[in-house]
Amino acid sequence: MTAYTERQQGSKLSDFLQTHAHVLSIAAFLLGCCLFFGAINPVFFSTGNLLNLLRQASPTLIVAVAMTFVITTGGIDLSVGSIIALVNAAAALLLRAGWDWWVVSPMMLALGAGIGVFQGYFIAYQKIPAFIVTLAGLSAIRGVALVLTGGFSILIPPSLFLSIGRGTVFGIPNPAILGILVAIAGYIVLNTMVYGRRVCAVGANAEAARRVGMPAQRVICSVYVWSGVLSALAALVVAARLGSGSSNAAVGTELDVIAAVVLGGTSLAGGRGTIVGTVLGALTISVISNGLILAHIDAFFTQIVTGAIILTAIWLNTRIFDHVGSVRRR
Template sequence: MSGRNLRRQPLRNPGFWADFLIEHAQVLSIALFFVLCCLLFAVFSPVFLMPGNLLNLLRQDAPMLIVAVAMTFVITTGGIDLSVGSIVALTNALAAIALRAGLPWPLMALAILLVGALIGAAQGWFISYQKIPAFIVTLAGLSMLRGLALLLTKGYSIPLPPHGVFLELGRGWLLGLPVPAILACLVAASGLVLLARTRYGRQVVAVGANAEAARRAGMPAQRVIASVYVLSGVASALAGLVIAARLGSGSSNAAEGFELNAIAAVVLGGTALLGGVGTVIGTVLGALTIAVIGNGLILLHVSPFLTQIVTGAIILLAIWLNARVFARLTVTRRKA
């Protein structure tokens, strides 16, 4: 039998497709749900599929997508980061303060990313090396960092200089696409390669599946766990820069509830809350689904508060499917 026939044979095997569907069931389900949402809103609102609305949707969703990609690594290790919204607010405010003080924007951007990395490293140290639960550490971070942002701004928005290259980070266009959307795509592509194609990504998955077994196999489990919070901090700082540039101001009230949307996007995409399974593609689809639901409901003149109800219901459904339906399908297939 020729090499070409050997390569084609698995594609003709029904068992191959059954295994493929079960293995990727959650990503395929969120992809199908995303398409159905788009079709539904397109039918009831002719504005939905207009290029201007879609590009605006991508621009507004970019910061959340950036954070959600990093959150995928955190949750894949079995952790959680509730402080991302507060990091966004703090770095958002610090960016405005630094620019108002006359600091050149490239230097300011590097400093803000470093601040995000240091916050993530501090939280990662408590979680990984001091064995304090991630929920407790990042919940404390959520409160302290938001409070620090309020202290620095005294609760007011700090306007950025009206004209500057930095504003292009949130308002600019490149090749007909919003710069924030391009930046989010680059982050998502980098996260996909890092998680699926590198040794570090395999370590993240292994640590999430069984940290003790990974440690005994020679993996630096503690360092890996700490590193994902550094990634989360840097991503949150980048999102803070993008939001500041788009809104033209820094505010301690920015990104309220941000952490819930990021976690929802990751869970909807099929990343296991208990760790050991992560998918960046699923996270991207989950983030876009949440953005489409919010945008579509606004176009249909539905109360914006309904978005939270719908998002919560979808998260509950996704967790139920994860715990019951997909797990049962996997066990049944393995027995067969």
Template sequence: MTAETAYSSRPEGSRLRDTLAAHAQVLAIAAFFITCCLLFTVITDHFLSTGNLLNLIRQAAPMLIVAIAMTLVITTGGIDLSVGSTLALTNAVAAIALQGGLPWPLVVVAILAMGALIGAFQGFFVAYQGIPSFIVTLAGLSALRGFALLLTQGYSIPIPPSTFTELGRGSLLGIPIPALIAVLVAIVGFVVLDWTRYGRQVIAIGSNAEAARRVGMPSKRVAASVFVLSGLAAALAGLIVAARLGSGSSNAAVGFELEVIAAVVLGGTSLMGGRGTMIGTVLGALTIAVIGNGLILAHVSPFFTQIVTGAIILLAIWLNTRIFSRLSTTRRPSVRGGA
């Protein structure tokens, strides 16, 4: 008895289809970002002004910094709902420390360490105790904001004038320092996720944590480490916000975590884990910033802005998903068997 298997030739043009399918969501959000920019350029007079663009990237920097770290968290299949509260707490503690006369370099180092410790604490419960990240970080969202309120008693804490404020207000070669920091963080995030062993481990854990563990990957350690990075990024964002506003407040960054998660998902990172894109996250964060900025310039009511922003994000993600699914439906080689 003999068996014969014949494979059809690869359909012409399928390589292009495969390439588009692999990058469909990034291409889709890039197109949507450009469309938003063109729309607000047409309907407003000041969108493309130098002052507005510099202000836009300065304001978008904290969200972009945290979104880069959140991409790693979500790629592992987790989520961090506490980043807004971490930002508020580190923001308030930094203001209190600076008002108390501590040197600002010492405060910066201490606050970054504080953010990393908060992330490590939450990562321990997620990775080593098996508690879902949604539950752990939801508790963190409440508790950390409560600590911030307790420390400030609900008041804004002014920061004495010092070099520290240049972290949020300064510029280098005409580019805001917060934007330069965000670009540096984005480059590091891209290299880590796409070009390092650690990045491959993050993706593997998100795809199948048990399989990653069986082949010898330190899955628990990696799963905990992404929360350390998330806490560190939130603390850095808290310092930038405090420096830009010249004060610390427990009411800072309310709803910030939802904007960050929206930016990551809008960029094409899967909420189920196993697939992440730093370029998409950057475009997602910039798109959300452009939408908010453009609606304000278009004199849309601030009470209506959130509704419009939410609807646009939902529409963009829906279109993104549809395009990705359609391009992923490729023709498979046909197989004929005979005996």
């Protein structure tokens, strides 16, 4: 019989590198992308381009924070792009009809929450797979947006609402500030609050969490509510930045969001999530898109790159980093 021995404690540097392998790897990859695109075109590091990059990345970042919670529970939300399109179009229609922006904005957040409650109920309480529910939402919700707009873009009259997407504070775009605030809030909730620990516990083993008294079903439902709310917030940012609403807005956004979250190190199997990694992942997706455009490469090529990134990230999740985790447990 082999005697049990505790794993010897390694150096602090080694333990730090192993613990934060996911975040460090995406940080290194992001830095490499920035240096590469900066070498191709010096305009990449110009102040104007960097601020524009932050402005464009903010909707993806806002939704990705919510998606981090969803995926940490072991779920998925494919409807976020369609929610953005519906809220985007509905807000534009109401603003064009003369409604005040400070009335429309909370109404749209409530609409996003309502969609999240509806989908979360079927996922958490009716036990229908999240993939199926949100796939149906992806189609049906965008269909509602198409019915509302007739397929046309809806111009938003000039108002203070547009400053949400176009304004700045001390030179920093308002969308970037919103994205940073959402990311900070997500980090605090996931890492320091009871709710965040419950999200991780439910993702690791929902039945075990339920048996120890955690409201597992309520936690699962709640993450889809937050996904709907933050998708609605992202929709308002997009509408204010473009000055219009369209049922064709945010096509493919769910792909970018999932890529950002998975690339950042959140486990698709659930139980492990990282907001810092999600922020770096969202910035990486935006840097690739921005850099390819500055390199005069067809914008549609970014879809191929994004798909390749998702595949690589999943491979790293299931092979390399899981192996590192098993070594640490020995």
